[in-house]
Amino acid sequence: MTAPERGPWPVGEVDDKAGGKRTERERLADVLRERILAGELARDSRIDLDATAAEFGTSRTPVREACLVLAQEGLVRVAQRSGIIVIGVSAESTLENFTLMAALSGVAAQWAAQKITPRQLLRVRELHREIRIAAQAGEDVATLNWLFHREINRACGSTRLQGMLGDAGRMVPRRFFELFPEQVPCSVEDHELLVSALAKGDSVAARTVTEEHFRAAAELLSARLADTELGAPSG
Structure with missing residues (x-):
């Protein structure tokens, strides 16, 4: 894998070689997106182009281009006078994203079992x-977890489904286990059940376990974002 920082959720990429062709804009967009999705950049906060460029040792241009990408994704607002304002994600939208991931990953696991x-x-x-x-x-188990789910998704035999998983996964924090280390034991237990279902060719069990695996993650992350919203200063 060319990008070991990936994981745990964006597991739909088909061609690893694409990771070596990433532009500065794409790299910055990934970092800023992650900060927003994890709640590190709060709603209504401002992204300073100069400060961000200095942090990453680059110019304003790729930072601004990255912000335009995030604006298209609905994560920031580009205002002429006030600059780049974080829109962020709500607990509800996070649940929606994980629901999509649960459904898509469940189908992938179901097909993989077959x-x-x-x-x-x-x-x-x-x-x-x-x-x-x-x-x-x-x-750290994030990268191993990414590889685990990627292998299952590849086994489903559908490049279209893998692409859809990659698109949905971009809107889910990659550092999930860093944010919630207590989730690791549950994840390992879920994996045990999933491997067993795959070995038996039990497509129903594989789909059910996978869907529940992602639903539990959704509840944890949405609760964190809800707390962040409640703790954010008003005005």
């Missing part, structure tokens, strides 16, 4: 084992 090859299943098992070991050691 089509997964012995080689792919072996790789899924290996990644699950690595995640369990890393979690027990208190190490």
Whole structure:
């Protein structure tokens, strides 16, 4: 994988080689998007182009271009006089995003249970084992989790579905386990059930486990964003 900072949710990319061709604008858009989705850039706060350019050692131009990308996604507002204003995401929109991810990932797991090859299943098992070991050691599991779900999504056999997952995943924070370390044990347990369903070819169980896996994540993140909104200064 060319971008180890990815994960855990954007797992629909089909061609890893694209990661090596990312522009400065795309890289900055990823970072700023992540900060907004994680609640680090609060609603109505202002993105200072000069300060952001200095932080990343670049010029104002790619920062502004990145902000225009985020404006198209509805995350910021570009105003002529007031600059770049964060619109942010609400707890409700976060639930909507995760609901989409749950539905799409559930279908991918369902199809994967019907089509997964012995080689792919072996790789899924290996990644699950690595995640369990890393979690027990208190190490970062985000990238391993990304690889785990990506392997399952690839096994579904639908490049169209993988593309849809990638689009939906961009609106979900990548540092989920960093934000919620207490979720790691639950995630490992969910993975255990999912691997078992795939091994048995149980498409119904694979879809159900996957959907619940994402729904639990949605509840945690939406609660965090709701708290952020309540704690934000008025005016």
